[in-house]
Amino acid sequence: MLHELITIWFGWVENWGYTGVFFLMAMESSIIPVPSEVVIPPAAFWAAQGKMDFTGVILAGTLGSYFGSAVSYWVSQWVGLPILRRYGKYVLLPPDKLELAERWVQRFGVTGIFIARLLPVVRHLISIPAGILKMPFWSFSLATTIGAGLWCWVLAIFGREVIGGNPELMQSPEAMVAVLKAKLHWFVLAVVALGLLYGFIIWFKNQNQSRVNAGKLLALFFFTSLLGTTFVSTGCGTATKKPVSENRVILISIDGLTPADYLSPSSPALNLRALAQKGAHAEAVLPAYPSVTFPNHASLATGVRPAKHGILSNTIFNPEKGPTQDWYFDSRALQVPTLWEGATRQGLTTALIAWPVSLNAKVNWLVPEVFSPDGIDHDKNWQHTLKNTDPALMNELILHSSVKHIKNNADYDQWMTEAALHILETHQPSLTLLHYRSLDAAQHEHGRVAPEVKEALRFVDTQIGRLIAANDLEHTAILVVGDHGFVDVTQELRLNALFRSKGWLTARGKTISAWKVIAHSNGGQATVYLHGSMMKNLEFRTKVENLLKKNAGGRYRIIDRAELNEKEALPEAFCALDSLNGYGFSQSSEGKFITQLKGTKGEHGALADNPLLWTGFLAAGAGISSGVNLGKISILDIAPTAAKLLNAALPTAEGNALNLTP
Structure with missing residues (x-):
């Protein structure tokens, strides 16, 4: 709802100009909580482009603010305090805020009106107690006009400087509001300090009435206010990004990203589309096999295929117990050097935030991706994150995050964005790796092209817009990459139920107790293992092979051991199966071999010969030219490219460092 309202208001400014x-x-x-950050700053940006006049924007904003305030003043005086206290909560005027504004006016008078026009919370409420208390209208009007004019001027300066340096914010109103509010906190602090100065002046006047002229003191206060706000607003407006001492790399992974998400003109990912135009992009990135999250994130971090780095699937297969619920969280399972280790050897600082296979990684700042094996339980997952993050760092990040409770994947991604923003600004790591998972979750649940997927993409794009806006691209390279695409699935294949029907697998309920052959399923892919000596039993191997061929029927294709060796994947497997034509795989050993799903789901895991499983890559900033089309690349190329941008060594990488400055 809020997203739609902000977009509508933004459109009013664009289409109606000064009237809007x-x-x-x-x-x-008035009582309608329209954020002024979505009104004046974009208008000031358009003024800088010659579409409006800068002074005209400030005048229109000031007159509008005065008009709304004057209406609130007279309506409040007419309605009266008792009615507002009783019914105010129904029109966004809860008693606590009303009382706060009333006490403010009673204590600080006309000067309080001026200061309140520059502060959040009380700014849009202050006219109400002024009307109730019957403050002289001309005094109220003067303080309101000066305060509103100063606020509009400050917003216009911020809009011209902040958005001028980050024009991609104009394509994401929510990100623009978030960034501007973050930049304006210094101005608000300055206003609070000036308010304290005013309080001191009043106290000093009362203590020295016979010797001090109150008018001179108030004149001094207003002069100091104007100087202070000019200094703060101008300084904060131009220094929109904290300077860094050296070039740095931010590698952002969007789980489930596809090339169409930034290449299609109809994509809602406006920040990604702008980033692709500003820098380099790939038409396709071929994932490693199997095309699932953890092996591909390990390949992103190492530049080698799964058989070499050791992360073979999302979850661990035990040769004796079979498939487990244990995920490859622990970075100690990686068998080759990583990008962050290469950076550390170069003397650089590193941060990993929600990156798969990062638990126990030797980095400077770590928030690992780790969650409960008991399915989707955000409370449990958050407890695992808290448990496995350094308490001092976690306390620091919680303090600076607006998300106080993780209820869903969007909350998780927003929290990680704000954690990254704080770490980048406060600690300035040379290398930061960050992972988003909302887009992947939406596609798994609803299929590739559902409205929920478009909304998840828009949300993640907004988070990335915040990161882009907060960093100086003259000294920072931002790399955005995916790990796999998606195919739609409407039917499910239960290979273990098929093996069970042959007597080759035994289970008690959902628990498999013994097996000669078993399938380890990854949604769009399944790996078939033979137990112990069965691998050498040619007769049994032939039976399994014939059964799989008999039941393929256009539902899956078989990838034999020779092809797996060629792909450097699944070294202990008998074979693998890739789903086709709307089929997916289940781990279950119960029920029928083929099960119809209730709706459409999204899955992945198969070989990258299906274009729907291709993922994406785009980059902009330091060391990257604009307008570079990289064509089709491998996911193995990302780690050596990031290492090259950092001047760090990663000699074990099999991929090639991309030429981002042809």
């Missing part, structure tokens, strides 16, 4: 600015700022100064 006037009416929206009038609404902002």
Whole structure:
């Protein structure tokens, strides 16, 4: 709902010009909570482009603010305090906020009106107690006009400087509001300090009434206010990004990213589309096999295939027990050097945030991806994250995050964004790896092209917009990459139920107790293992092979041991199966071999010869030219490319460092 409203208001400014600015700022100064950050800053940006006049924007905003405030003043005086206290909560005026504004006016008078116009929470409420208390209208009007004018001027400066340096924010209003609010906190702190100065002046006047002229003191206060706010607003507006001492790399993984997400003109990922135009992009990235999250993130971090780095699937297969619920969380399972280890050897600092296969990684700042094996339980998952993150770092990140409770994947991704923003600004690591999972979750649940998928992409794109805006691309390279695409699935194949029907697998309920052959399923792919001596039993191997061929029927294709060796995948497997034509695989050994799903799901895991499973890559910033089309690349190329940007060595990588400055 909020996203739709912000988009509508943004459109009013764009389409109605000064009239839109006037009416929206009038609404902002009444009881309607329109964020002024979505009104004045974009108008000031358009003014800088010659579409509007900078002074005209400030005047329209000031007049609109005064009009809305004056209406609130007279309506409040007419309605009266008792009615507002009783019914105010129904029109966004809860008693606590109303009382706060009332006490403010009673204590600080006209000067309080001026200061309140520059502060959040009380800014749009302050006219109400002024009307109730029947403050002289001309005094109220003067303080309101000066305060509103100063606020609009500050917002216009911020809009011209912050958005001018990050024009991609114009394509994501929510990201723009978040970034501007983050940049404006210094101005708000300055106003609070000036308010304290005013309080001191009043106290000093009362203590020295016979010797001090109050008018001179108030004149001094207003002069100091104007100097202070000018200094703070101008300084914060131009220094929009904290300078870094050296070039750095931010590698962002969007789980389930496809090339169409940034190449299609209809994609809602406006920040990704702008990033692709500003820098380099691939038409396709071929994932490693199997095309699932953890092996491919290990390949992203090492530049080698799964058989070499050791992360063979999402979950661990035990040769005796079979498939387990234990995920490859622990980085100590990696058998080759990683990108972060190469950076550390170069004397660089590193941060990993929600990156798969990062638990126990030797980095400077670590929030590992680790979750409960008991299915989707966000409370349990968050407890695992808390348990496995350094307490001092976690306390620091919680303090600076607006997300206080993780209820879903979007909350998780937003929390990780804000963790990354804080770490990048405060600690300035040379290399940061960050992983988003909302897009993947939406496609698994709803299929590739559902409305929920488009909304998840828009959400993740907004988070990335915040990261882009907060970093200086003259000294920072931002690399965005995926790990796999998706195919739609409407039917499920239960290979273990098929093996069970042949007597080759025994189970008690859902628990498999003994097996000669078993399938380890990955949604769109399944790996078939033979137990112990069965691998050398030619007669049994032939039976399994014939059974699989008999039941293929256009539902899957068989990848034999020779082809797996060629792909450097699944070294202990008998064979692997890739789903086809709307089929997927289940781990279950119960029920029929073929099961119809209730709706459409999304899956992945098969070989990258299906274009729907291709993922994407785009990059912009330091060391990257604009307009570079990389064509089709391998996921193994990402790690050596990042290492090259850092001037770090990763000699074990099998991929090639991409030429981002042809």
